Amino acid sequence: KAGVTQTPRYLIKTRGQQVTLSCSPISGHRSVSWYQQTPGQGLQFLFEYFSETQRNKGNFPGRFSGRQFSNSRSEMNVSTLELGDSALYLCASSLEGGAGQPQHFGDGTRLSIL
């Protein structure tokens, strides 16, 4: 069974640009979550999608958005990039995002802002 796949693995952008990251969940998983990981803040929850609907949202500005497609694949978009957006962006999937269901993480996209 293939794991969670994130593309691209590495990305370099400059301030003011926008970026789109992609995540393919494990087959059969319908809940997809996005996290930002930095050395100082740890894993910060961005948002969660289930059945093409954003079901939960963390405390990030509106520059961070996402969507989920009918096949459960998800994309995350960050507009007007800032230096502080440099981080590892992790996607995780679970069956339905219910209690007790462990999240399966992808290897992440390392985003660097110059």
Next chain:
Amino acid sequence: GQNIDQPTEMTATEGAIVQINCTYQTSGFNGLFWYQQHAGEAPTFLSYNVLDGLEEKGRFSSFLSRSKGYSYLLLKELQMKDSASYLCALDTGGSYIPTFGRGTSLIVHP
């Protein structure tokens, strides 16, 4: 909201036992997860505790005490490959999205 606290870094010797603590403050939760994350890799699921007590899984065990607001991960017979970051996460009832601690970086030396 939830507040989760873990030591930032720990060191231990190969073959030894280490206990990584996680304390939390929350109004309610379903259970507590532990994840392992090697440098440059994805976090991977280790354990999930719902009830108080110790759950053993090979060299790794996880303990939960709801009344004391704490959990720990116990690693026995440490190996060099156990050098990684260990994340505890609360499985909260409302959103079903776990809230993660900042992680404990464990360094195992010979």
